[in-house]
Amino acid sequence: MMVKYISFMIILGVSLLFTSCVYHFDLDEAEGIPKLVVYSYPGSGDTTVVCFSRSLPVTGKGEIVSGLTGTDVRLEVNGTPVGLLWTDKALPGVPAKSYYTVQRYEEGDRIRLTASAEGLETVSSVTTIPAPFPLNSVHMERKPSDPGTLQFQINFTDKASTVNYYAVTVKERTKYWRNGDSRVYYDEEYTAYMDWNDEPLLKVSAGLDEILIGDYTYYEQLYIWSDEKIQGKNYTLRLNKTYISDYETSIQGEVYTNRKQYKVCLYSLSEEFYHYLKSMSEQVNNKLGESELAPVRPTYTNVENGFGLVGGCRMMQTEWMDGVKE
Incomplete structure (x- = not known):
């Protein structure tokens, strides 16, 4: 890609x-x-x-x-x-x-x-x-065990000779077409909230907060990790979100087609930025x-x-x- x-x-x-x-x-x-x-x-x-x-x-x-x-x-x-x-x-x-x-x-x-x-x-x-981020490939698919989940698979090879820090965020865009018109009528873009239950590198214990309050939240949906557990290895990071197919919306008698698009942003960070x-x-x-x-x-x-x-x-x-x- x-x-x-x-x-x-x-x-x-x-x-x-x-x-x-x-x-x-x-x-x-x-x-x-x-x-x-x-x-x-x-x-x-x-x-x-x-x-x-x-x-x-x-x-x-x-x-x-x-x-x-x-x-x-x-x-x-x-x-x-x-x-x-x-x-x-x-x-x-x-x-x-x-x-x-x-x-x-x-x-x-x-x-x-x-x-x-x-x-x-x-x-x-x-x-x-x-x-630079050592990316090999980015792949999207509907999770075989759960077709209602869209899974992003990010494959990379960590550099063994150094301690490395990484981050990823996913942008989501919805585009709208008026039926019968090939031009994009409207689009909106935002940072997607991702589910990392299938990703052990991103699971963080928040101590007593986690016990009393609930799930850990990443600042600005920037999912960060170090290579401590995977140093020098080839690894595939997995992030999930709800699968949404193309669909139609009726607004004031006009019918619009809605389509989702995604962009994966990958960061290689200094130790200071990670902390x-x-x-x-x-x-x-x-x-x-x-x-x-x-x-x-x-x-x-x-x-x-x-x-x-x-x-x-x-x-x-x-x-x-x-x-x-x-």
């Missing part, structure tokens, strides 16, 4: 950017001092974006403002400085009020980011670019913490003296695939 590298998806750019106000702190240590927050995901595409904001401690007032200007920032690749540009307006793949550079990376490149802003402590962060996403999932599942029956779990950060994430990532995705026919 044809696969291609693309710019990092908005789900990881925008959604993670707006989590910048979530962090763990100690009231005795924070003393109301704001910190520099940085998010950057080098390796996710040809363009590296760096977004800054100023944190708002619990003792402070006001709102989180993204796109902090007047920041002195330095990006280095294997010790060599890389020039960064600033944009006030949004560009393709680049949000407004951010720094960016067009830079391709190789596996193992070491990225160091340092930044300072007036009134805030200088921050620094280091990450490493992982190898960040893991901490976000733990927060989503910390229902006891929300009820003050357990400590609130901290958000992982690899930004020294600040908050946020600088995480290496490689991403690929399939083309849109039509659902399996009956």
Whole structure:
């Protein structure tokens, strides 16, 4: 199946950017001092974006403002400085009020980011670019033992010489045709919730939360795993969802044909990125913490003296695939 590298998806750019106000702190240590927050995901595409904001401690007032200007920032690749540009307006793949550079990376490149802003402590962060996702094939079929289930089978071969971290998410699109008209009338796209009961790599024990509350939920439907149990092996990851065949809908006397399509997005993550996403999932599942029956779990950060994430990532995705026919 044809696969291609693309710019990092908005789900990881925008959604993670707006989590910048979530962090763990100690009231005795924070003393109301704001910190520099940085998010950057080098390796996710040809363009590296760096977004800054100023944190708002619990003792402070006001709102989180993204796109902090007047920041002195330095990006280095294997010790060599890389020039960064600033944009006030949004560009393709680049949000407004951010720094960016067009830079391709190789596996193992070491990225160091340092930044300072007036009134805030200088921050620094280091990450490493992982190898591309080692995909062999993606296959969809109706589960033989349960025809009402559509199963995605993702075959890959893990690299034995390194510790590797991965993630997958599935996009779902519904397209509508007016009967008698070959043109697509309307389509909608969203991230699909997947069932991983057939996938041991994704089964996570949430401890007491799991006993008292129920199933584990992955943050933003990003299903993450490490190669701890499959290091160096060929493996097929299995994800399920309810099978929906093409169907017809009548709206105000017009008949429309509805068809499902799917796209599988695959990520190879740095260790830092993996731990960040893991901490976000733990927060989503910390229902006891929300009820003050357990400590609130901290958000992982690899930004020294600040908050946020600088995480290496490689991403690929399939083309849109039509659902399996009956």
